[in-house]
Amino acid sequence: MHAPPRRTGRPLSFDRDAALRQAMLTFWRHGYETTSVAELTAAMGVSAPSLYTAFGDKKQLFLEAMRLYAGDPADLERMIAVAPTALHAARELMTAAAATYTGEATPRGCLLASATASGSAAAADVQHAVADIRRGIECCLRVRIERDIKDSVLPPETQAAPLAGLVLAVTQGMSVLARDGASRTSLLAMVEVALRAWPGVKADDQALVR
Amino acid sequence: MHAPPRRTGRPLSFDRDAALRQAMLTFWRHGYETTSVAELTAAMGVSAPSLYTAFGDKKQLFLEAMRLYAGDPADLERMIAVAPTALHAARELMTAAAATYTGEATPRGCLLASATASGSAAAADVQHAVADIRRGIECCLRVRIERDIKDSVLPPETQAAPLAGLVLAVTQGMSVLARDGASRTSLLAMVEVALRAWPGVKADDQALVR
DNA sequence: TCTGTTTTTTAGTGATCGTTATGGAAATCC
DNA sequence: GGATTTCCATAACGATCACTAAAAAACAGA
Numbered sequence: 001m002h003a004p005p006r007r008t009g010r011p012l013s014f015d016r017d018a019a020l021r022q023a024m025l026t027f028w029r030h031g032y033e034t035t036s037v038a039e040l041t042a043a044m045g046v047s048a049p050s051l052y053t054a055f056g057d058k059k060q061l062f063l064e065a066m067r068l069y070a071g072d073p074a075d076l077e078r079m080i081a082v083a084p085t086a087l088h089a090a091r092e093l094m095t096a097a098a099a100t101y102t103g104e105a106t107p108r109g110c111l112l113a114s115a116t117a118s119g120s121a122a123a124a125d126v127q128h129a130v131a132d133i134r135r136g137i138e139c140c141l142r143v144r145i146e147r148d149i150k151d152s153v154l155p156p157e158t159q160a161a162p163l164a165g166l167v168l169a170v171t172q173g174m175s176v177l178a179r180d181g182a183s184r185t186s187l188l189a190m191v192e193v194a195l196r197a198w199p200g201v202k203a204d205d206q207a208l209v210r
Numbered sequence: 211m212h213a214p215p216r217r218t219g220r221p222l223s224f225d226r227d228a229a230l231r232q233a234m235l236t237f238w239r240h241g242y243e244t245t246s247v248a249e250l251t252a253a254m255g256v257s258a259p260s261l262y263t264a265f266g267d268k269k270q271l272f273l274e275a276m277r278l279y280a281g282d283p284a285d286l287e288r289m290i291a292v293a294p295t296a297l298h299a300a301r302e303l304m305t306a307a308a309a310t311y312t313g314e315a316t317p318r319g320c321l322l323a324s325a326t327a328s329g330s331a332a333a334a335d336v337q338h339a340v341a342d343i344r345r346g347i348e349c350c351l352r353v354r355i356e357r358d359i360k361d362s363v364l365p366p367e368t369q370a371a372p373l374a375g376l377v378l379a380v381t382q383g384m385s386v387l388a389r390d391g392a393s394r395t396s397l398l399a400m401v402e403v404a405l406r407a408w409p410g411v412k413a414d415d416q417a418l419v420r
Numbered sequence: 421t422c423t424g425t426t427t428t429t430t431a432g433t434g435a436t437c438g439t440t441a442t443g444g445a446a447a448t449c450c
Numbered sequence: 451g452g453a454t455t456t457c458c459a460t461a462a463c464g465a466t467c468a469c470t471a472a473a474a475a476a477c478a479g480a
Contacts, residue, residue, distance in 0.1 A: 008448045009456030031328020034243045037438055039330075047459065049440075058438065109327075113386055117319075117327030118241020120249075131390040162399035165387060166380070169400055173383030176323055177375060180341040189372035190379055197407035218478040219426025247468055257429070259470070264427095268468065421480095428475065437466065442459105449454075 016054060019044040023055075024065035029107035032062050032115045033123055062115070063129055069111045070133050077140050085153050086145040087198050090167045093141070094194065097171045098187035101178035113175035138168045158199050170194045226264060229254040233265075234275035239317035242272050242325045243333055272325070273339055279321045280343050287350050295363050296355040297408050300377045303351070304404065307381045308397035311388035320385035348378045368409050380404045 026043045027035050037058055041048050055061040083089035101109050112134060116127040142164035148154040174187050195201055236253045237245050247268055251258050265271040293299035311319050322344065326337040352374035358364040384397050406412055 008454070010445080010447045010458085011456085013446095013458075030330050034328045034330045034333075036330075036436080038436080048438085049460095050458065052439070053457075114327045117324045117386065117389070118244045119328075120240050120244050120246075123244075127389075134386070134390060159399060159403065162396065162403045165392070165396060165400045166403050169380050169383030169387055169404075170376070171383065172386040173379030173381065176327065176344070176382040177379055179327070179337075180344060182375070186372065186375060189369060190375045193369065193372045193376050193407050194379075194404070195407075197403050197405075218424075220428070220476040221426085223428070223476095246466080248466080258468085259430095260428070262469070423480075424478085426475100426477080429473085431470100431472090433468105433470070435467075435469105438464105440461100440463070442461085444460105445456105445458075447454105447456080450452090 012054070014044075014046050014050070019046050019051075019054070020061075020064060020068060023061055024068050024111070025107060027062055027065050027115055028069065028109075028111040031118070032126055033119050059126060062126060066111065066115070066130065066133070073133075073136055076137060080140050080144050083144070086141065086148045087195070087201065089141060089144055090198070091191070091195055093137070093167060094171055094174075094191040095188060098174055098178075098184060098191055101175055102182075102184035102187060108181075109179040110172065110175035113172045114179065134168060134172070138164050141167055155199050163198070166194070166197060222264070224254075224256050224260070229256050229261075229264070230271075230274060230278055233271055234278050234321070235317060237272055237275050237325055238279065238319075238321040241328070242336055243329050269336060272336060276321065276325070276340065276343070283343075283346055286347060290350050290354050293354070296351065296358045297405070297411065299351060299354055300408070301401070301405055303347070303377060304381055304384075304401040305398060308384055308388075308394060308401055311385055312392075312394035312397060318391075319389040320382065323382045323385035324389065344378060344382070348374050351377055365409050373408070376404070376407060 022043045022045070023040055026040055029035075030039065037048060037051070040058070040061070041051055044051065046054070051061070055064060079092065080086075080089040083092060097110065100106070112130050116123060116130045119127055142160045145154065145158065145160040145163055149156060149158050149160065170191070174182075174190065177190075178187065232253045232255070233250055236250055239245075240249065247258060247261070250268070250271070251261055254261065256264070261271070265274060289302065290296075290299040293302060307320065310316070322340050326333060326340045329337055352370050355364065355368065355370040355373055359366060359368050359370065380401070384392075384400065387400075388397060
């Protein structure tokens with residue numbers, strides 16, 4: 001992002017990246033508003049004043065943790081663009097989500113889906129930031145579908161927007177089921193079923209695109 | 211449920227059902243833990259002591275509001291059982307959800323999806339109660355799909371569980387998109403696309419089952 | 421009217437919320 | 451070794467959290 005000012009004075013006694021990662025995991029598990037600063041300081045191993053000088057406030061800390069969770073948007077955009085077809089990209093998106101939501105060393109579900117699903121009016125801007133990430137993914141996938149239509153990979157009557165929306169809905173819906181205790185295997189089976197909604201895919205045709 | 215004891219004493223000054231409905235709308239909009247009792251008393255037009263004598267505590271009030279939102283489980287079970295096919299039931303489930311999540315006079319999204327998506331460990335039992343409702347719907351739909359398989363309405367290789375899970379995932383995922391601002395029209399289009407994953411349905415075949 | 425029962429209002433409980441002032445310890449610069 | 455700069459630990463800020471004690475108020479039956 002921007003180079004640290006690197007001035008004189010006492011150096012930080014904690015690893016900022018490691019602390020941020022712990023904050024991310026805590027937000028992932030408990031949500032944004034339902035995670036207290038006390039929980040954060042305990043998980044991060046950092047006192048409250050240190051947290052505030054290093055990250056600003058709770059909201060900025062969450063936004064930074066959210067960006068750490070989501071990764072570089074350019075990476076995802078590249079994955080979608082480079083995939084052989086939009087179908088491959090959609091499958092990759094959903095299977096990766098299913099794996100992420102059921103990791104052994106991480107909280108269940110999706111940080112984006114859980115963190116701000118509920119929230120008071122005071123957290124509206126945080127909800128917008130999360131929604132922006134979703135919209136970015138959906139937009140990226142829709143554009144890729146439209147490209148496939150233009151390239152005659154998909155039939156011309158294909159509805160790009162609802163198809164991209166479905167992928168997002170299944171993804172975020174899987175987060176809910178993962179939180180309820182659904183296994184990775186069951187989520188992956190759902191992904192395979194969902195992909196049968198893709199134009200040109202049906203039943204055993206799936207083997208062709210895997 | 212159980213007949214009121216109908217004893218002597220000062221009568222209630224407020225309509226309990228109307229107050230419960232306002233509580234439901236407030237929980238629907240802001241979630242369980244992120245709704246304060248102060249917000250509830252303001253929305254319900256009831257003082258805190260009255261709220262506690264009438265509903266117990268915040269948790270019991272939420273559970274009652276949740277049951278009001280979800281309706282009688284028997285009604286849903288009956289709808290699924292009475293539907294011509296499991297496909298009809300699935301379509302009804304998803305289109306009704308899309309309509310509910312984008313109502314003009316109600317909060318956006320699904321109370322079940324939003325209220326406990328995030329939450330501290332203290333609200334674990336509330337999360338379980340919400341998850342139980344989802345599991346009930348999913349189970350009911352899965353049984354209906356298995357019945358259609360047995361009745362040769364669906365092909366024998368149909369995977370009932372992932373198919374039912376997909377319907378739930380799309381439903382709960384639509385809640386997220388509705389909260390992000392998706393229109394009812396776009397959600398309904400996604401439902402139509404999702405239903406193409408159903409065995410035996412593809413493209414224009416949909417007209418046959420509508 | 422009097423008694424008993426229940427709900428109301430008023431005011432407040434201790435706990436926790438996010439956040440910060442303060443004072444001193446620690447590390448770099450000259 | 452100062453001088454300077456930065457960070458850490460302690461403690462506390464006002465606000466809000468879920469919740470309730472106490473007493474007045476409104477009903478039913480006598």
